[in-house]
Amino acid sequence: MRANKPMLSPIRLHKDLSAIWDTRPGLQRLASVNHTTLGKRFIVTAIVFFAIGGGLAMLIRAQLATSQSAFMEAGLYAQIFTMHGTVMMFLFAIPLFEGFAIYLLPKLVGARDFAFPRLTAYSYWCYLFGGSMLIVGMLAGVAPDSGWFMYTPLSSRTYMPGINADLWLLGITFVEISAICTAVEIAVSVLKVRAPGMSLDRMPIFAWYMLIVAFMMLVGFPPLILGSILLEVERAFDLPFFDPKRGGDPLLWQHLFWLFGHPEVYIIFLPAAGLVSTFLPVFAGRPLAGYIAVVIAVIAMGFLSFGLWVHHMYATGIPHLGLSFFAAASVLVAVPTAVQIFAWIATLAHGTPRFSLPMLYVFGMFFVFVIGGLTGVMLAIVPFNLQAHDTHFVVAHLHYVLIGGFVLPMIGAAYYWLPHITGRRPSRVMSNIGFWTIFAGFNVTFLAMHLTGLKGMPRRVHTYLPEYGWEALNFLSSFGSFIMAIGFAIAALDLLLIVRFAPRSTRNPWKAATLEWAMPIPPPSYNFASLPKIFRRADTLEPSTMAAELAGGMGYLAFTRNGQMETLGVEMVGGNTEQVIVLPRQTYLPLITAATTGVFFLLMLFKFYWLALVAIPLVVICFLFWTRDTGLRADVGPVPIGHGIVAPYHSESADAPSSWAMAFTLVADAMLYASLLFGGLFLWASAPNWPPAELPALGVVLPIGVVAAALAAMASGILALRNVGGAVSIPALALCAACHAIALACLFTLAVTGIPSFTQHALSAVIMVVIIYLAAHHAMGVVFALFGVARMISGKVSARRTLDLRIGNQWHLYTAGANFIGVLFMVGLIAIAGTGAAP
Amino acid sequence: MFPMFAAAGVSGCSGDLSTLSPAGPVAGSIATLWWVMAAGAALIFLIVMVLFLLVWLRPNFGRSFSQRAWILGGGLAFPIPLLVPLLVYSFQQGEILLHIGGPTETPVRIEARARMWQWEFIYLDEDTAPSTVGVLHIPAGALVKVTATSEDVIHSFWVPRLSGKVDAIPGHRARVRFLANTPNTYRGACAEFCGSGHAGMLFSVQVHKPEDYARLIKAARDTSLRASLAQVHP
Numbered sequence A: 001m002r003a004n005k006p007m008l009s010p011i012r013l014h015k016d017l018s019a020i021w022d023t024r025p026g027l028q029r030l031a032s033v034n035h036t037t038l039g040k041r042f043i044v045t046a047i048v049f050f051a052i053g054g055g056l057a058m059l060i061r062a063q064l065a066t067s068q069s070a071f072m073e074a075g076l077y078a079q080i081f082t083m084h085g086t087v088m089m090f091l092f093a094i095p096l097f098e099g100f101a102i103y104l105l106p107k108l109v110g111a112r113d114f115a116f117p118r119l120t121a122y123s124y125w126c127y128l129f130g131g132s133m134l135i136v137g138m139l140a141g142v143a144p145d146s147g148w149f150m151y152t153p154l155s156s157r158t159y160m161p162g163i164n165a166d167l168w169l170l171g172i173t174f175v176e177i178s179a180i181c182t183a184v185e186i187a188v189s190v191l192k193v194r195a196p197g198m199s200l201d202r203m204p205i206f207a208w209y210m211l212i213v214a215f216m217m218l219v220g221f222p223p224l225i226l227g228s229i230l231l232e233v234e235r236a237f238d239l240p241f242f243d244p245k246r247g248g249d250p251l252l253w254q255h256l257f258w259l260f261g262h263p264e265v266y267i268i269f270l271p272a273a274g275l276v277s278t279f280l281p282v283f284a285g286r287p288l289a290g291y292i293a294v295v296i297a298v299i300a301m302g303f304l305s306f307g308l309w310v311h312h313m314y315a316t317g318i319p320h321l322g323l324s325f326f327a328a329a330s331v332l333v334a335v336p337t338a339v340q341i342f343a344w345i346a347t348l349a350h351g352t353p354r355f356s357l358p359m360l361y362v363f364g365m366f367f368v369f370v371i372g373g374l375t376g377v378m379l380a381i382v383p384f385n386l387q388a389h390d391t392h393f394v395v396a397h398l399h400y401v402l403i404g405g406f407v408l409p410m411i412g413a414a415y416y417w418l419p420h421i422t423g424r425r426p427s428r429v430m431s432n433i434g435f436w437t438i439f440a441g442f443n444v445t446f447l448a449m450h451l452t453g454l455k456g457m458p459r460r461v462h463t464y465l466p467e468y469g470w471e472a473l474n475f476l477s478s479f480g481s482f483i484m485a486i487g488f489a490i491a492a493l494d495l496l497l498i499v500r501f502a503p504r505s506t507r508n509p510w511k512a513a514t515l516e517w518a519m520p521i522p523p524p525s526y527n528f529a530s531l532p533k534i535f536r537r538a539d540t541l542e543p544s545t546m547a548a549e550l551a552g553g554m555g556y557l558a559f560t561r562n563g564q565m566e567t568l569g570v571e572m573v574g575g576n577t578e579q580v581i582v583l584p585r586q587t588y589l590p591l592i593t594a595a596t597t598g599v600f601f602l603l604m605l606f607k608f609y610w611l612a613l614v615a616i617p618l619v620v621i622c623f624l625f626w627t628r629d630t631g632l633r634a635d636v637g638p639v640p641i642g643h644g645i646v647a648p649y650h651s652e653s654a655d656a657p658s659s660w661a662m663a664f665t666l667v668a669d670a671m672l673y674a675s676l677l678f679g680g681l682f683l684w685a686s687a688p689n690w691p692p693a694e695l696p697a698l699g700v701v702l703p704i705g706v707v708a709a710a711l712a713a714m715a716s717g718i719l720a721l722r723n724v725g726g727a728v729s730i731p732a733l734a735l736c737a738a739c740h741a742i743a744l745a746c747l748f749t750l751a752v753t754g755i756p757s758f759t760q761h762a763l764s765a766v767i768m769v770v771i772i773y774l775a776a777h778h779a780m781g782v783v784f785a786l787f788g789v790a791r792m793i794s795g796k797v798s799a800r801r802t803l804d805l806r807i808g809n810q811w812h813l814y815t816a817g818a819n820f821i822g823v824l825f826m827v828g829l830i831a832i833a834g835t836g837a838a839p
Numbered sequence B: 001m002f003p004m005f006a007a008a009g010v011s012g013c014s015g016d017l018s019t020l021s022p023a024g025p026v027a028g029s030i031a032t033l034w035w036v037m038a039a040g041a042a043l044i045f046l047i048v049m050v051l052f053l054l055v056w057l058r059p060n061f062g063r064s065f066s067q068r069a070w071i072l073g074g075g076l077a078f079p080i081p082l083l084v085p086l087l088v089y090s091f092q093q094g095e096i097l098l099h100i101g102g103p104t105e106t107p108v109r110i111e112a113r114a115r116m117w118q119w120e121f122i123y124l125d126e127d128t129a130p131s132t133v134g135v136l137h138i139p140a141g142a143l144v145k146v147t148a149t150s151e152d153v154i155h156s157f158w159v160p161r162l163s164g165k166v167d168a169i170p171g172h173r174a175r176v177r178f179l180a181n182t183p184n185t186y187r188g189a190c191a192e193f194c195g196s197g198h199a200g201m202l203f204s205v206q207v208h209k210p211e212d213y214a215r216l217i218k219a220a221r222d223t224s225l226r227a228s229l230a231q232v233h234p
């Protein structure tokens, strides 16, 4: 241990840290787990997908430029617009902001990396593989073709027998796994892995945005994942969730989709807004006005965005009073948005604004996004919506929001952080031309399109007749879109030239006051040679002086220890130093695990269902390998971090990041489950053809057996933890595994004996899925329990090092709760369905 | 199918699908709503942009209000008084449009039955429930209630010059009420993507003088009709 040695020279420190943290060259790049590297990969990959999506947009515009165009026929056009929407939303927008967050967040909060670097890598590979599946499918001519929201029954097997829809459901779910992983990563890291002294109220504002966005992702994505699973199960095994003839309901899909889809828009907008809130103050020359107001506004947007989804479904015949509630919520979301916008104006008003390229894009954002917001309010108004819905008015609106609220500010952010990423300085002339070309082209394309919509042009039509009077407007839109494409090309070329040839930038070229500039640029793999102590709000710092101090080793952890990657973990709210987090080294495991996950999805896609079933345990085994080199074999006690301070390793800490990761994963899991239960109740309340001819009969013994076994598993888990180190501990965990196995057996028997054919009615189908959900949790319960046993045997668990057992217990506890609720739900649903008294 | 109806093809002038040239009170009031909102939105947009440029170019102006005043003023005081009346008004408007004709007036009841990719209209008021395909006949000046449903995927019934749309969802029956002022032919379209025939899933609405409509309906009760009905519902 070098901890107590005198301070190292900056050069020496740099060499030592680089040796540990650097991504290795050549093929070993595939083993990288570094957030800077992975952030850049996310960004570049997302830009490639943007180019693909943009190319598709050009094809759309080429088709619509004239009436009765013979360029594409209907089927091809359907693939093109579906892929355009899908690529832009899932493969461009979400991953792009994830890339920025991954690249920036640890630097902004003064950490060397995220809490789970391997998870970031896994998330990247899932994204890449899932996205590639879709693109390869498109090139093979089997792209999904029922629109980016995949309404059933159009996307059901009856009407789309090919693999097109499966490609969407499986590919997107694969990408969603990536998003969920990133969300867990961001939430835990922002809360736990910051510089000492950075209490929540000192966090840079972007960390707040991303924290809230991460929670929104954890809550918002599971409904879509569940919907995709149900639809895929319906397509593959004929369980009728969405088939009205057998007690299903197409509207269930719409609810699940938009329960995700609307928050999604805010999930895309908020990170971009967060980046603007980070760099706009720099050019205003003063800190962000209304920090607290902005945090409250963002939280309010987060909540409200979950109460708006029905405004995509006004025309489905929901009672007007119900619609009015959603209309009110939709309109009111304009208020926190306005708070956000006026906080920027206030910042500028009290500063001395400097003009620069990123600010040009902020101007563009204001102009475009405000229009998009205003047409959004219009669309929230029920009577108007019934006219404008599903027309090109909506297409125009959504592009004003997405390009104004996301693309433009992200390009601004790219210019702003480019010196950081590349160490080079942006030029002027070409960048300005790029902006104005995009801006002009955009408005020509989409302003006219509002009118096209009001003149009655439905969206997603591949052709129209000249006498409708849409031709001139469409031609204008197509013309504008080619201008815009040229603009994007100029901006892309400009960015490329900067990356390649621009002169070196000085450190902190914009005179920013945030931590990411307190390091050399481009940044070293370990970010900070030593970690800062924060005394003020982290957007009022002096990075230039700090950079020298930190590089000189004047902060914490100014040394290397046992070749470990170390960073500090803090107490969540107050930001006091709490633990030394030892991060995993470079490894191929994320790549291998993601590839195995991909094999599962491919097997599903090509309908090798039995083999796919085998792939699942393989994925679990891959993940088990991740734990091989985590944890300590003996108690170490607190270790020094410099300045005479000591802190325990995270595996000895009472509040390690991984148990928070488990908690947040369970939040997403619970949302998935809640969506499923909601789905069952929704079908009972609203679907036609209820009750079924034959009800499932669960009996009494088995349901009670399941709950009892689940509770026993939980209790023995607790017992094992209480007794850690004692003789009872290992047998108690073995008992825990056995109880899970018993529950599994009960559920299996229940499924085989209690349920009449589950393809005949949605009720049986829902009960079946609940049973499978619970069974999967028990199976994992067995894994967790046996894993605990293995860790105890290998000496990685002691009275001080209980992390593995605590994480297992979180699982056992959740599983017990889920069983209890699940059994109540199943018995209850069958009972109310039996009375036949659906409202 | 009514023999004489079948002859009526889809015809019309330009602007046939335009929500901005309404031909009935429902579409009319929505068009008005649009113009009011568009004017308001233009004004708000101008205000925001002018403020943005002012604080940018005239720093002294910006500093004459505190930051708090900017945020509370711009974030709360500015939007709320505009949004709340808009909501109340639109709710009222929605209620009026939904119940247009009031509880007393009995509407002409039509079922719009969608399938890939055509519309069949069933005249529910007649006990023989005659139907037409691709053309909807209604009397001028009378309240019409269309109930939309589908035999396969989701479609959406939309006659832009007369009223907003309503989705035709299998297993569901959603309704829309509207009036057409004068005899004429209007075009309707399917607004929800429904597969490769979506763009071509058009229909027309022929609005007749009430006495002509009565005559048509009477003719529809002819026996010839039953034969053709058998075709439609095998």
Ligand code: HEM
Binding pocket: A054, A057, A058, A060, A061, A081, A082, A084, A085, A086, A088, A089, A093, A147, A148, A149, A395, A398, A399, A402, A403, A406, A407, A445, A458, A459, A460, A461, A481, A484
């Ligand atoms: C690069 C310039 C772009 C152009 C010219 C463009 C053009 C279009 C057009 C014409 C449509 C309507 C297709 C139809 O309904 O027939 C459309 C749909 C759509 N666009 Fe774009 N778009 C662009 C960029 C974007 C971006 C950046 C995003 C998202 C971040 C996006 C998201 C969507 C979505 C979600 C749809 C709906 C697809 C569907 O109906 O399934 N677009 N786009």
Ligand SMILES: [Cu+2]
Binding pocket: B114, B117, B154, B155, B156, B190, B191, B192, B193, B194, B198, B201
């Ligand atoms: Cu249709």
Ligand SMILES: [Cu+2]
Binding pocket: B155, B156, B190, B191, B192, B193, B194, B195, B197, B198, B199, B201
């Ligand atoms: Cu259609």
